[in-house]
Amino acid sequence: MNDHKYNVDKSNSAAAYWQESLRLILGCLVVWFLVSYGAGILFADALNSIRIGGFQLGFWFAQQGSIYVFIVLIFYYAIRMNKIDRDHGVHED
């Protein structure tokens, strides 16, 4: 492989890697926004008419549900990101 081609490959790959990372991050942040600012704040009143046991749903999202979703989101992100790293050959050894 000559030097010139190597560099082009590398920069294409880096750009593709970055685009894919950004898509994943953006997707996760949409969910992050929806469970906290959406379900827990902006639509809390509407969701409060739905009940799970003694919880009104909007209140539950604000004080419990959003936190659980945050945890799942971070691990989902970490696993997907590790896969993207490997697909693009930029993972650590």
Added chain:
Amino acid sequence: MDLKTLTYLVVGASFALYIAIAIWAKASTTGEFYVAGKGVHPVANGMATAADWMSAASFISMAGLIAFLGYGGSVYLMGWTGGYVLLAMLLAPYLRKYGKFTVPEFIGDRYYSKAARLVAVVCLIFISFTYVAGQMRGVGIVFSRFLEVDIATGLVVGMAVVFVYAVLGGMKGITYTQVAQYVVLISAYTVPAVFIAFQLTGNPVPQIAMGSELTSGGYMLDRLNQVVTDLGFNEYTQGNKSTIDIFAITLALMVGTAGLPHVIVRFFTVPKVRDARSSTGWALIFIALLYTVAPAVGAMARYNLTATIQTGEVGSPDGNLAYAERPDWFKRWEPTGLLKFEDKNGDGRIQYYNDKNPAFAATAESYGWRGNELTVNGDIMVLANPEIAGLPNWVIALVAAGGIAAALSTAAGLLLVISAAISHDLLKSTLIPNMTEKSELMAGRIAAAVAIMIAGYLGYNPPAFVAQVVAFAFGLAAASLFPAILMGIFSKTITREGAIAGMITGLVFTMGYILYFKGVFITPFAADIPANWLFGISPEGIGSVGMLINFVVAYAVSKVTAAPPQEVQELIEQIRLPAGAGSAHSH
């Protein structure tokens, strides 16, 4: 064994453990002192981060705040956990890849400017000292209540313990001590909560008990809503903040969390980029253990308190607890001033209701009530919890050790970033560039020692504004450091001039708004009420507006200044890839 001896024993044993760990994990290089040699396992780092993050405020004050704010308390729950999502995805992995020691160092390199680095150092020192003063105060309060020594003695003991393990051990010592402190503080928090949940609902899991039926019938939250509205308060599940303010405060706390230097630096300590990602998840699991229990503790405490005071029907002549019949825990906490009774209508009974609600005034009048007679400090909700529930003495001793662990672990983490900022970002990079590693390590230790003295002094003589500046620290982090770091990673076009202008306008705007309403050092210019606020956003939430201003200014100034040099563009490219540039194609 009496409570006092038992408490001394439990707290003493926890101190012995912390110091033993510090001696075992003594730091010998600057790498170990600043970032624990980058060799901490992600799960251990997650646990240490959780202890570092959960301060005296989380442990002692948060459940009480939620108990009185109800739904409005959600801002703390979402705000102080949601920031970890931002940290995991936007900052931690890239800063770990960058691979140096401090946050100002990153800002200085990315914005090719010593001035930017200095602005970051100033923000960092202000944010961290604000915080650390609050922690030392927490140590003092716990000592004076549970060990019955005066606050000064408590502070000196606390300072001595932090001194030994932070100054000797550096980041390495602190990290492993924090793992132990996490175990102590989480047990101390959950054990009483489990007992109380079981007593009230028959379900031992607080997160579920909160939404369960009481053993006496009816869902707890419904009964709570009923009784607090009968007493003139807003419904517990509705709260009393406006939607826009809840939105702004949550955002400021989330972004502020992600921008706090002592939290960010924790992710410099793990071996790899992918460890930085998963470690944030582990940190949030450990934090969530406390943060999902806290709202249950808050709701149960509010219910228990109201049920204790309002023994019969609201408004009936004998519906309120007679002062002479108050329970023992009530008597024990009265001398602390956290619980105060004043018999305004002279009937010898305790009336606890919302006398600030004009719509309820006539009703209260018809009951023969002459104003609220009970003042309750929120901190009591966690501290007196085991006594209210009638739990054994060892649980009370454990809560004391837990409160101290929460305060010490946070104080140590803060002191370390302060000392690193001084020895590494000020001395080594600016004033004495040819300092040897050995003398830099010594300078770091001296800086940590001096910072402890100042923190102890602030804890003993708290400036009147300590409580107010908590919001300040988050707002400043949100408006200054977070946008600068974020743009540094995700944009190649933001220039030195843009970043500095952005940080300064964000900082000045946020600080100005808070000063305007809170009047730190000066008298406030205007009353701190919703009618006066910009867009209805309180000073607590204004950091989110400061952040937007920072972004806009940085972008605009960067448009009209010369683009960042080639080597900075390359630095950004490198930070974005987990593998080293050279090893990217080696297989």
